[in-house]
Amino acid sequence: MTDLVCVQTDDFDLAGEYRRLRDISSRVGAVVTFCGLVRDFESSASDIDPDAPINNLTLQHYPGMTEALLADIIAQAKTRWTLYGVTVIHRIGTLAPNDQIVFVGVATEHRKQAFDAAQFLMDYLKTQATFWKKVTADGKEQWLDTKGSDNDAVAEWGKSRDD
Amino acid sequence: MVNLAFGKQTTQGLPGVIDLLFFGRLGDLAGEVDRSVSCIESRATPLAIREWLALDHQSLAKELCEPQVLVSVNKMIVKWDQPLFDGDEVAFLPPVTGG
Numbered sequence: 001m002t003d004l005v006c007v008q009t010d011d012f013d014l015a016g017e018y019r020r021l022r023d024i025s026s027r028v029g030a031v032v033t034f035c036g037l038v039r040d041f042e043s044s045a046s047d048i049d050p051d052a053p054i055n056n057l058t059l060q061h062y063p064g065m066t067e068a069l070l071a072d073i074i075a076q077a078k079t080r081w082t083l084y085g086v087t088v089i090h091r092i093g094t095l096a097p098n099d100q101i102v103f104v105g106v107a108t109e110h111r112k113q114a115f116d117a118a119q120f121l122m123d124y125l126k127t128q129a130t131f132w133k134k135v136t137a138d139g140k141e142q143w144l145d146t147k148g149s150d151n152d153a154v155a156e157w158g159k160s161r162d163d
Numbered sequence: 164m165v166n167l168a169f170g171k172q173t174t175q176g177l178p179g180v181i182d183l184l185f186f187g188r189l190g191d192l193a194g195e196v197d198r199s200v201s202c203i204e205s206r207a208t209p210l211a212i213r214e215w216l217a218l219d220h221q222s223l224a225k226e227l228c229e230p231q232v233l234v235s236v237n238k239m240i241v242k243w244d245q246p247l248f249d250g251d252e253v254a255f256l257p258p259v260t261g262g
Contacts, residue, residue, distance in 0.1 A: 036262055059261070062186060062254060065238040090261060102262050122262060131261025132187035143188040146231070146258035 002085040002107075005070045007061055009093040012103055017087055021107040024085040032114035033105040034122055040097035042135045045142045052138035059092040059101065062130035066090075073124040077106075080120065080161075081113040088121065090131060123153040179249025181207065185223075187257040189232070192223040202247065209234040209253055210243040231258045 002024050006012075014035060021031045038057050043050040074086050089103040104121045108114040126146075133144045179202050185193040193216075200212070217224030226232065233240050233256045236247065240256075247253065 060186060060190075061261070062184070062238070062256070065235065065254070068238060126262035127259065129259060129261050130186070130256060131259055132257065133260040134187075143191070143257070144260040146260055150262075 003071075003074055004085075004087045004089070005067055005074070006089045007063070007066055007070075007092055008089065009091060011091070011100055012089045014100075014103070017089070017103055017105055021085050021087060021105050024107050027109060028084050028107040029109045030111040030114040031105065031107050032111070032118040033103065034118050035100055036102040036122075038095050038097050038099045038101055042137065042144070044147060045135050045137075045144060047142045048135060048137045048140055054097055055136045056097075057095045057099075057101075058134040058136070059090075059095065060132045060134070061090070061092050066130045069129045070125065073121060073128060076124065077117050077120050081108060081117045083108055083113070083117055086117075086121070088125065090125070090129070092131070120157055123150070123157060126150045127154045179207075179247075179251075181212070181247055181250075182252045183212065184252065184254035186254065187260075189223065189226060189255050189257055192226055193220060202249075207247040208244050209236070209241070209247070209255075212247075212253065213243070226257070227255055229257075232256065 014033065018031060018033055022028060040054050041050060042048060042054055070088050074088065077083060083106055085107040087103065087105040091101050095101060104118050106114045106117045108117065127150050135142055135144060181200050181202050183198045183200060185196055190196040213224060213227045234243055235241060235254045235256060236245055236251050
């Protein structure tokens with residue numbers, strides 16, 4: 001298996017994930033990895049003071065559907081670029097500031113494909129995969145809304161396909 | 164388990180159980196994430212369930228009417244008028260916020 005999709009409560013090891021992608025094939029000339037972390041502030045939650053420190057973030061997902069959607073997003077990326085291997089790991093449950101939430105890694109022949117594919121995967125993951133985030137800060141809880149800029153990012157990929 | 168009848172019961176209507184899932188803020192408004200309903204109407208659809216939920220969950224029903232809320236049946240996004248069958252899993256999906 002050159003692709004790996006995991007939805008898990010456990011943390012992940014960046015070095016180990018990089019090594020897996022690097023070792024997939026001797027044709028691999030570029031590995032791009034992205035790691036998303038929990039911030040200690042949240043400016044998009046209307047009920048929460050943007051300066052209030054975040055206590056924690058709770059990640060919920062739809063088991064079965066999430067994994068299928070992530071596999072579909074990877075399949076879409078593979079229609080655009082030649083990818084030797086892809087890893088998507090997303091954590092669920094309760095996370096604290098500075099915790100790792102999400103990992104996307106891509107192994108390709110050349111750097112541009114790897115950068116572009118990693119960005120494509122993250123843009124689609126953020127807007128299509130069935131995860132929901134609840135932030136706890138300042139004694140309050142709030143489910144977050146999708147950011148308009150995330151939808152714009154996916155719309156841009158749609159345009160670039162039409163070119 | 165509640166009995167879910169959409170108006171008049173039809174003779175061809177087969178009894179069935181439908182599993183409802185509410186994610187994100189919808190779970191808070193529904194008071195639970197997972198709920199089974201017994202359905203005795205052959206023309207059950209997500210839309211009919213939404214209308215039925217409005218009877219005693221007004222704030223939930225209002226949120227379900229938001230255009231960004233999607234509905235899936237057996238983990239596939241569908242239209243709100245998709246016919247439902249015994250054993251179907253219906254999930255109400257607010258805008259996603261992963262990553």
